[in-house]
Amino acid sequence: MGFSHLLLHVLVCSLASLRGCMGSDNVPIQINDDVLGLIVFKSDLIDPSSYLSSWNEDDDSPCSWEFIECNPLSGSVSQVSLDGLGLSGKLGKGLQKLQHLKTLSLSHNNFSGDISLQLGLLSNLERLNLSHNSLSGLIPSFLDNMSSIKFLDLSQNFFSGPLPDDLFRNSLSLRYLSLAGNMFEGPIPSSLWSCASLNTLSLSNNHFSGDPDFATGIWSLERLRRLDLSHNEFSGPVPQGVSAIHNLKELQLQGNRFSGPLPVDIGLCPHLNRLDLSSNLFSGALPQSLQRLNSMNYVSLSKNMLTGEFPQWIGSLSDLEYLDLSSNALTGSIPSSIGDLKSLSYLSLSNNKLFGNIPTSMVSCTMLSVIRLRGNSFNGSIPAGLFDLGLEEVDFSHNGLIGSIPSSSSTFFSSLHTLDLSRNNLTGRIPAEMGLSSDLRYLNLSWNNLESRMPPELGYFQNLTVLDLRSSGLVGSIPADICESGSLSILQLDGNSLVGQIPEEIGNCSSLYLLSLSQNNLSGYIPKSVSRLNKLKILKLEFNELTGEIPQELGKLENLLAVNISYNKLIGRLPVGGIFPSLDQSALQGNLGICSPLLKGPCKMNVPKPLVLDPYAYGNQDGKRPRSISSPPARFHHHMFLSVSAIIAISAAIFIVFGVILISLLNVSARKRLAFMDHALESMCSSSSRSGNLATGKLVLFDSKSSPDWISNPESLLNKAAEIGQGVFGTVYKVSLGSEARMVAIKKLITSHIIQYPEDFDREVRVLGKARHPNLLSLKGYYWTPQLQLLVSEYAPNGSLQAKLHERLPSTPPLSWANRLKIVLGTAKGLAHLHHSFRPPIIHYNIKPSNILLDEKFNPKISDFGLARLLTKLDRHVISSRFQSALGYMAPELACQSLRINEKCDIYGFGVLILELVTGRRPVEYGEDNVVILNDHVRVLLEHGNALDCVDPSMGDYPEDEVLPVLKLALVCTSQIPSSRPSMAEVVQILQVIKTPVPRRMEIF
Missing domain, CATH: 1.10.510.10 (Transferase(Phosphotransferase) domain 1)
Structure with a gap:
């Protein structure tokens, strides 16, 4: 017996409680090596549910234990499968005794620590699955002696560092490898290319970088069926040669920085059924060879820089179920052949440069559930019958569609949960049958020309959380039962021609946090029931005909962050609590008589005239003057009146001055807080006089009079740029600007707590721009919109x-x-x-x-x-x-x-x-x-x-x-x-x- 064997034997002896290590005749008991190894392995574990209670050190063989399988011929342990048992602890040395083990599967537990080199002693191991644990540390070259390994899954752990280049030099039988969901970095080990039997390679969600060796590396793995390099830091072009992998079924390279054209021979992989190259820097046209992929059911090429016309051959991909070409620069129109995609369930062509009509043949795509065409130049009407499909999400916003919203069948409204037709030129009425949409959660018909009344059926939505009907030509009054369901969180009816009073039933909108009714013709009082909206954060009622006083109960709304009641006919005192004492002038101006030191003009109150008390009646219940006291002379009355008046006037003046100072100080911070909320949503951009011109982007370069070409779409540029760091103020990207390809760093600022007024932002950034010194990273300029603030600075090539x-x-x-x-x-x-x-x-x-x-x-x-x-x-x-x-x-x-x-x-x-x-x-x-x-x-x-x-x-x-x-x-x-x-x-x-x-x-x- 070797030293290590003897040591393990001693450990087992210490665990045994029912018998000693020696027999009654002092004859040593031979303990099965498999029993010995598994008991020592168990001793390092925490088994909260006692799944391993059948593992008894007194047994002569472990073959009857749960989760253990043995070779029926030799009786040795061949498989240990402990998946999903909630085990924790370290991977101890006991496993090295299982010399005939072929399968070790410990996935979906909470094992921690690193991988011991002792695993490399299991020379017969064929399958090793340690996925979904908390293992960490570097990966040692533990595969040197495991020449039989065929299946290796280390995914979803916390492994880090680079992989040894020779890690797979002896793993020639390897068929399945997954290292996904860790923190590996550096290049892919070149020894992997010698694993000619590999059919699945998944390295996704790591920090692998560099230019992968496609030409002589990955493309040489001719038996590969699934290749997943997604969400890493790979860069450079993907060369031709993919067609060498004849059996390839899945190719996933999304979330990297690959650039250049797509491989023209990608369509020569006849079995390819899943292709995801999204969120990269690919450019050029779609390869014509793609039309040969008759077995393809999933294609995502979104968030790239692809150009050229939308493929007219798209209908040849007859098995396609998922197609996402959004956020590119594709032009042309959608061909009628798209109706041949009978299995298509998801279609997204948003944010391209497509035009023309939405083809009526799309009605033949009977399996469609999601269709997104946002941000193009489509015109014409919405095809009749399209809304008869069982669609779940429709986004046709930001186009030029005309005509009316199609009438729809019960099938459409029973399945629909998102409908966005905003920013088109639609006319006609809002279909009353929309009230049948029991699952509808988001409805946006804003910025159209509907000239319609609000159907009362809109209040019947059971799950609607967002209702946006801004600037859509609405007339009539607000339905009293608009919040019948109580689930509405955002209600925006700005910029219409609504009349009448705000319904008292608005207080039933218990989930509401944004209520925006500005720029209508609403009249009457602000209902007190608004004070029941405890979740309300934003209240916008400006530019209406509202009268009376603001209910004092609104001061109890603790979550209210922004209020605008300007340009109405309101009078009286502001509520004393909540946000109201710190409102600035822009939120109050243009009313008849609101009492605030910030406003000029009269202060009108809905109260009766004050009573004039007789000073001589004090203490005399009958109100008569004591007869024993003679009436004072008139001059005395006059002086006494003046003294009381003077005291009241002086006290009032002091109070007003103090109030002005206090409220002015509060407004310094309140104005910024209001600015933050005013720009949190698009609807907030049109109310304030100060924010009237904030919608357009503003680019300022301190050292240049010309603007680079990214001004039109900076967000798209950043999506394709190389992220080089993150900090407490935002994310930093490396970007090449202009025709001279000048490299700069662009910091995309977080929006929370950042100055939202352009003039304030400009002033502060220009101060920083003047800070020029050889040891300061010079600030080159900035880009500003209410939703996006960027700082352009010098790029440092040597890192941090x-x-x-x-x-x-x-x-x-x-x-x-x-x-x-x-x-x-x-x-x-x-x-x-x-x-x-x-x-x-x-x-x-x-x-x-x-x-x-x-x-x-x-x-x-x-x-x-x-x-x-x-x-x-x-x-x-x-x-x-x-x-x-x-x-x-x-x-x-x-x-x-x-x-x-x-x-x-x-x-x-x-x-x-x-x-x-x-x-x-x-x-x-x-x-x-x-x-x-x-x-x-x-x-x-x-x-x-x-x-x-x-x-x-x-x-x-x-x-x-x-x-x-x-x-x-x-x-x-x-x-x-x-x-x-x-x-x-x-x-x-x-x-x-x-x-x-x-x-x-x-x-x-």
């Missing part, structure tokens, strides 16, 4: 310090001390420029390695500086909470609202950055039993005279007389007391002294 310091591949050399000191000094100079060259100073708030970019010579360039200026003043704590993700970099005072936040916050983050550069460690590191705070760790080492023990060993040789004072400087910068930290100008001076030759250097510390 974060990548060079903490995400370095083993093949990449570490940063030298010379480069690290260059980065420290350059970053200090850039921050000093921001702090000392501007008044008020530009504060970064978020200094960390991912915001330090490097050029070709490792000169640092600070990015994202001053972006906190683009935040609204609403909720001051936004600034600190936004940077909670930068754990370890945030100055302690950022968490305390009572302290004044200034440039000392940047100096703290800069000190942490120095510590990272010197030590190569992260600011906060989590161990199994403790948490290491980097600046505390270095401070303790310095106090004990061992500071150099923390220096990054990968750096190689370094001058101690430079490193030690830099470490000391970092600790001074990370002082807990802001006033104890030096200014950035002082930091630059200190670093320049440290960098000077030793004979000239002064003693700094």
